[in-house]
Amino acid sequence: MSKVKTAYFCQHCGTQSPKWVGKCPNCGEWNSFVEEIIQKQESGAAGIRTTQKLSKPRPIHDLQAAQLPRYPIVDQELNRVLGGGLVPGSLILFGGEPGIGKSTLMLQLALKQLNLSVLYVSGEESEEQIRMRAERLGLENPRCLVLMETSLENILLHAEEIKPDVLIIDSIQTLASQNIESSPGSVSQVRECASRMMKFSKETNTVVFLIGHITKEGTLAGPKVLEHMVDTVLQFEGDRHHIYRLMRTTKNRFGSTNELGIYEMQGAGLREVANPSEILIHSQTDDLTGAAIAATLEGARPLLVEIQALVSTAVYGTPQRSTTGFDVRRLNMLLAVLEKKCGFRLAMKDVFLNIAGGMRLEDPAMDLAVITTILSSNAEIAIPKLTCFAGEVGLSGEIRPVTRIDSRIQEATKLGFEEIYVSKYNKGLDGFSKKIKVIPVEKVGDLFSRIFG
Numbered sequence: 001m002s003k004v005k006t007a008y009f010c011q012h013c014g015t016q017s018p019k020w021v022g023k024c025p026n027c028g029e030w031n032s033f034v035e036e037i038i039q040k041q042e043s044g045a046a047g048i049r050t051t052q053k054l055s056k057p058r059p060i061h062d063l064q065a066a067q068l069p070r071y072p073i074v075d076q077e078l079n080r081v082l083g084g085g086l087v088p089g090s091l092i093l094f095g096g097e098p099g100i101g102k103s104t105l106m107l108q109l110a111l112k113q114l115n116l117s118v119l120y121v122s123g124e125e126s127e128e129q130i131r132m133r134a135e136r137l138g139l140e141n142p143r144c145l146v147l148m149e150t151s152l153e154n155i156l157l158h159a160e161e162i163k164p165d166v167l168i169i170d171s172i173q174t175l176a177s178q179n180i181e182s183s184p185g186s187v188s189q190v191r192e193c194a195s196r197m198m199k200f201s202k203e204t205n206t207v208v209f210l211i212g213h214i215t216k217e218g219t220l221a222g223p224k225v226l227e228h229m230v231d232t233v234l235q236f237e238g239d240r241h242h243i244y245r246l247m248r249t250t251k252n253r254f255g256s257t258n259e260l261g262i263y264e265m266q267g268a269g270l271r272e273v274a275n276p277s278e279i280l281i282h283s284q285t286d287d288l289t290g291a292a293i294a295a296t297l298e299g300a301r302p303l304l305v306e307i308q309a310l311v312s313t314a315v316y317g318t319p320q321r322s323t324t325g326f327d328v329r330r331l332n333m334l335l336a337v338l339e340k341k342c343g344f345r346l347a348m349k350d351v352f353l354n355i356a357g358g359m360r361l362e363d364p365a366m367d368l369a370v371i372t373t374i375l376s377s378n379a380e381i382a383i384p385k386l387t388c389f390a391g392e393v394g395l396s397g398e399i400r401p402v403t404r405i406d407s408r409i410q411e412a413t414k415l416g417f418e419e420i421y422v423s424k425y426n427k428g429l430d431g432f433s434k435k436i437k438v439i440p441v442e443k444v445g446d447l448f449s450r451i452f453g
Helices: 076-082 102-112 127-137 152-162 187-204 225-229 276-280 328-340 364-379 405-414 444-452
Strands: 005-010 033-038 091-096 118-122 144-148 166-170 207-212 232-237 244-252 260-266 269-272 291-298 301-313 321-324 349-355 387-390 419-423 437-441
Touching: 005 187, 033 187, 076 244, 076 260, 091 102, 091 187, 091 225, 102 118, 102 127, 102 166, 102 207, 102 269, 118 152, 127 144, 144 152, 152 187, 187 207, 187 225, 276 301, 291 364, 291 405, 301 364, 301 405, 321 328, 328 349, 328 364, 349 364, 364 387, 364 444, 387 405, 405 419, 437 444
Parallel strands: 091 207, 091 232, 118 144, 118 166, 166 207, 291 387, 321 349, 387 419, 419 437
Antiparallel strands: 005 033, 232 244, 244 260, 260 269, 291 301, 301 349
């Protein structure tokens, strides 16, 4: 019997060391090395396919730029986030918190894609559980095959025999290779399984989805090298106590990383939200203070979101600054601008800010709506219901222009808004005067005098 070999791997970046060290020399994390049992297999052993093709350096203008046709996706939200369909031979990592709906969304994709053959591999659920979920979704697809397996070698054998267009692995942390003797989910197993999946994907032009777990810090479990190996990293976000789910891409070799997909969790699965502005704006009948509508932009999609604020006298000596869905440091900056440049006394008041619908946005164009709703709550004066805002606030109290103002104004017009406040320095505002009243403002003081008198 051969001697058992062990090594130490960093749980954050995957760096290997022959002995335990306190601080990783690569990523600088402390106490991140864990011992793994490894078993190196000699070259030419069973289960490892070697490539004998010799590569030669060539000039870049002699390389062939292959235009692979994308597979169109029935799910338009996923289609938008991926950049216009599935690229053959791409490896996609799909991560999210437990219970957020990762398996449900992937099973929906497998059952809706009638034009593609799909192999759905589950290492976490039984056949009965998947069948029950499919019945709840109300979908059928004769070209969707389901496999309950955790052995990487068996999965690859079935995939080579079936030759599916799309391979879905649920999840990468449950797979184990017989070449590595450590337990499933370890750093070495995840790295080995992902590497073999990447090789299979590139050699066969198969689209491979790897569902990944999330750690308590909110990052993808496993070595950091896993995110470097894949072509696309999708993040599924949302509160399990709310019905809306957000899909973002943090890495995409075949498209933009600024797109956003929105879903609504229902009893029959995840429903695509084609027009999120309608659900993110609360249609109240009475005039409420501390509520304003911001015309924001997420990727190429314009969104109108409701921003709520509550300003009250601080009970304790230190005032509270609390935000939900908005950067608290930017809120502190805007409060300092209102205090220093505009003369509003907010230093000894609690300020609570919330973006309705559970959204988390970072568009600086929301600044104008944020300061307006803060001033509305402080003065107890309601903002007109059919008014929205799009502008960035500078440190001198000036209203700075924002990008793609035409898309923001068109979205506000489509939803029936009558007025929109924008920066005076934005160009091309004359063409919208007939559909919606565009009000340019230069400073925060001008905005306050126009709205609150």
